[in-house]
Amino acid sequence: MKSEGLRHAWKPKVDGIIRELGKTRNALLPCLEAVQQEAGCIPQEAITYLRETIEVPSVDIYGVITFYGMLTTEKQGKYVIRVCDSLPCYLNGSREIIEALEDELGMNGRDTTPDGMFTLERVACLGLCDKAPAMIINEEIHGDLNAEKVRGIIGMKKKEECGWKGYY
Amino acid sequence: MERILLKDVDIPNLCEIDVYIDSGGYKALEKALKMTPKEVIEEVKRSRLVGRGGAAFPTGLKWEFTRKEKDEPKFLVCNADEGEPGTFKDRVLMKNNPHLLVEAMVIGGYAIGANKGVIYIRGEYFEEIGRLNKAIKEAREKGYIGEGILGSGFSYELQVYRGAGAYVCGEESALFESLEGGRGCARERPPFPAQYGFMGKPTAINNVETLCNVPAIINNGGEWYSRIGSPASPGTKFFCLSGHVNKPGVYELPTGITLRELIEEYGGGVKGEFKASLPGGVSSSLVTDTDVKLDYKSVADAGSMLGSGAVIVINSSTSIVDVAKSCIEFFVRESCGQCVPCREGTRRANEILGRFAGGKGKVEDIDLLLELGEVMYDTARCGLGQAAMNATISAIKMFKDEFMGRVES
């Protein structure tokens, strides 16, 4: 469980954005993006906080969250894998990549693994078509993929996590 | 052929302002500030530069319309949302030469009479966002942004604004909605951005590549620029070559080179045997003639559109039915859902194409798809819905036998 302080790690960032852009609706999307980045989702407390500080009704805030692919109220995994399935990647074998990811992560139709480590999303073109098929893991770019490479990358991530957990 | 925008990209550390200045950077801004805004616009008009974001509208005219509006304040917005599948050119510019865009944004602001510029960049371009922010900071420190730039009376602020994963936000009016903190739903037009744009104020909105042409036009003159490439739409164009080619990548070439030259001389040839190409991404129609010249008019004459220059190559071992299905899946997901023809039309088309893809198509559904495409083209509010069926319709017209081959017997 994260401590109270960590749970609201988004707050200073949000306050900074509101200071810069003012208490206007224009600050809403940058604030939500900051919360998403810090918390891995948009928690209820953040919606309440934004409703009160920039005076936008909750329904509108939910409307914005549901509209944008990079925002969600559901807790995402530590690693968010965005795999492209648009035409240039499709032509270069994205189907196979997606299958390999689902299999390697044991997704079984879920979006996030039960241990909260990985979220898998199929997304539209990531602007990496010269490296098709491509995906990003958080901010890390992976291109020219094949099934074997994908298994290697996921294997590495899992290994890193095992080693890392040992320090607790 | 000399590259214009990518001329200096091989210089190490071009992202740093001192390196950029040493390679001749910010000279165009200095020159522009000694001209009148009207003269800057005239120079751009003389170049006959047209928008590289998709619609190919003359840039000089767009600036003139915005300048002439009485309402204040005015804004210059750079569209860096780059979401059309197969497009990855603006990324190359922002990653390798962010100061070129910053310089262009200041010149553009001066020309149209805007004291504020906004770069709306797609949220997944993490590295590019960082580089642009750094470039803006450096430019401010050197006095290229801020109060009284280079001793002139012109003041300008520039800001980067991140998108959050919605293709439709690349459509200009949806982009303004997004900038204003809302859902990115396209507005009814007219009024056009020059009258009613960001915050309801006169706004010029330009694509990254379009803007990055401006410093060279100011430095060398519009006349010089207008002699490059195809006379009807001169200059260089960034072609994003992807799909079944041996050397996919971004190639800056004069407009009017043929599809064949692009694929053979630059793209290292087709992986397999050529079947068809989508020259303007999944929003465009298929072309099968590789002699087509890649400029806006020639591609339109061939029944397609050059759009953002996303040239996707498809080889002969690929089923066109599957290509159409992949294209429509994109539009189903990205439709903003506010108008019925697009929201429902893309879903119905997806269902029907799904049946064909699974070998269970019905003969009468072929005509239904064509009709659906016509209705959507005529009645959808924005370009997304209007173009969503282009790939499918052209696929049916050119490769009907492949659809017939997937009809349930």
Ligand SMILES: Cc1cc2nc3c(=O)[nH]c(=O)nc-3n(C[C@H](O)[C@H](O)[C@H](O)COP(=O)(O)O)c2cc1C
């Ligand atoms: C659905 C849709 C998506 C678009 N996406 C982009 C985009 O990502 N980048 C862009 O520059 N223009 C995009 N456009 C075109 C813009 O609406 C607008 O025409 C363009 O930004 C104008 O700039 P330009 O004159 O420099 O081309 C899109 C249009 C539509 C209909």
Ligand code: SF4
């Ligand atoms: S055409 Fe589609 S994307 Fe455009 S406004 Fe209508 S529903 Fe939205």
Ligand code: FES
């Ligand atoms: S199509 Fe996959 S990155 Fe562009």
